Amino acid sequence: MTEFDVLLERKEIIAAGVARLTLRHPGGEPLPTWEPGAHIDVILPDGMVRQYSLCGDPADRSAMHVAVLNEPNSRGGSRYVHEQFADGDSVRIRGPRNNFPLVDVPRYRFIAGGIGITPLVPMLAAAHERGVEWQLLYGGRTRTAMAFAEQLRDSYGDRVIICPQDETGLLDLPSFLKDAEPGTPVYCCGPEPLLTAVEQLWPREHLHVERFTPVADTGERTAFEVELTQSGRTLRIPAGKSILETIEEAGIAVLSSCREGTCGTCEAVVLDGTPDHRDSLLTEEERAACDTMMICVSRSQGPRLVLEL
Structure with missing residues (x-):
C-alpha cells in the first residue's frame, strides 16, 4: 500500500467530540482514487496507526x-488527533483501501450508529446519484453529537x-427492516451492540x-507451522503468539x-x-474460500499453512 505525507489543511469540529480533517497533497497533486467505503491509515508520530473512513x-x-471521534477510553489515537493535530501539520497516511465496498444494486438500507456514519456518507451520495431506492436509519446519543445529521436531512x-x-x-x-424487500443489501456501521442486533x-x-472493534477471540490456541514461499522460511507459530508476531x-x-483483525492491512494469500479465521472483516463466503487470511489474529485449523509471504 502507498504511504505518503499529506497536508492537514483544516481541522474543524463538526459535532460534539467529532473533528473533521481536510487533507491535501502538499504539492497540490491529485490524491489517490478511492470508492465509497474506503479508509486510510493515519500514522501518528509515535508509530501508532489508526484507520479512519473517508467521508x-x-x-x-x-x-x-x-x-x-474523540474516544476518552481509546488507546490514545483519537485523543492525539484532537489534541495535537493542527492546521498546517504534515500527516503521514497509508492507503486508501476498501474492506466495505458498495455493491451495485437497485436498492439499499443503511444503518449507522454514532461515528459509524462516516463510511456511509459517500455511499448515500453514490446511491442518490444513481437514482436507486434507499433509506438511512441514523442513531446517536444526542443530536449535537451526530456528525453530518443536518447535512444529510437537508440533502x-x-x-x-x-x-x-x-x-x-x-x-x-x-x-426499519420489516418492509425491506428480501435480498436488499443492508449496510451497517457503528458500535458492536448495534452490529450484533x-x-x-x-x-x-x-x-x-x-467493525471498529475486534470480535472476541475465544478459540483454542495451538502451535502450528507456516511456510513462507517468498521468504523461503518455515516458522513454528507458538500457541501464545500470532503469525504476524512470529x-x-x-x-x-x-x-x-x-x-x-479489523483493518485488513496484513491480509495474506x-x-x-485451512485457516482458522478470527478476524472481523471476511464474509462467510470469503472464509469458506480459504484463499486469504489476516495473519494478525487468525490461526490454522491444521498443523501447517503455506502463505505467499
Whole structure:
C-alpha cells in the first residue's frame, strides 16, 4: 500500500467530540482514487496507526476528508488527533483501501450508529446519484453529537431518519427492516451492540458491516507451522503468539496496522492449508474460500499453512 505525507489543511469540529480533517497533497497533486467505503491509515508520530473512513467526495481528488471521534477510553489515537493535530501539520497516511465496498444494486438500507456514519456518507451520495431506492436509519446519543445529521436531512429529506437516543430511545431496527424487500443489501456501521442486533435480524449473505472493534477471540490456541514461499522460511507459530508476531521476530518485513483483525492491512494469500479465521472483516463466503487470511489474529485449523509471504 502507498504511504505518503499529506497536508492537514483544516481541522474543524463538526459535532460534539467529532473533528473533521481536510487533507491535501502538499504539492497540490491529485490524491489517490478511492470508492465509497474506503479508509486510510493515519500514522501518528509515535508509530501508532489508526484507520479512519473517508467521508468526502470520491470524485474530488484535490482533498480527502475523515471524521474522528474523540474516544476518552481509546488507546490514545483519537485523543492525539484532537489534541495535537493542527492546521498546517504534515500527516503521514497509508492507503486508501476498501474492506466495505458498495455493491451495485437497485436498492439499499443503511444503518449507522454514532461515528459509524462516516463510511456511509459517500455511499448515500453514490446511491442518490444513481437514482436507486434507499433509506438511512441514523442513531446517536444526542443530536449535537451526530456528525453530518443536518447535512444529510437537508440533502435527502425523509430518506434519512435521525434518532437521537435521548429523544427517541434505541433504534427501532425491526420496524426499519420489516418492509425491506428480501435480498436488499443492508449496510451497517457503528458500535458492536448495534452490529450484533442487526446480524440477528437480517440474513448474513445480504448484510455488510464494518467493525471498529475486534470480535472476541475465544478459540483454542495451538502451535502450528507456516511456510513462507517468498521468504523461503518455515516458522513454528507458538500457541501464545500470532503469525504476524512470529514473522516480525524472524526479521521478515510485513505490512500491518490494527493488529486486531479489523483493518485488513496484513491480509495474506493462503496457498495451502485451512485457516482458522478470527478476524472481523471476511464474509462467510470469503472464509469458506480459504484463499486469504489476516495473519494478525487468525490461526490454522491444521498443523501447517503455506502463505505467499
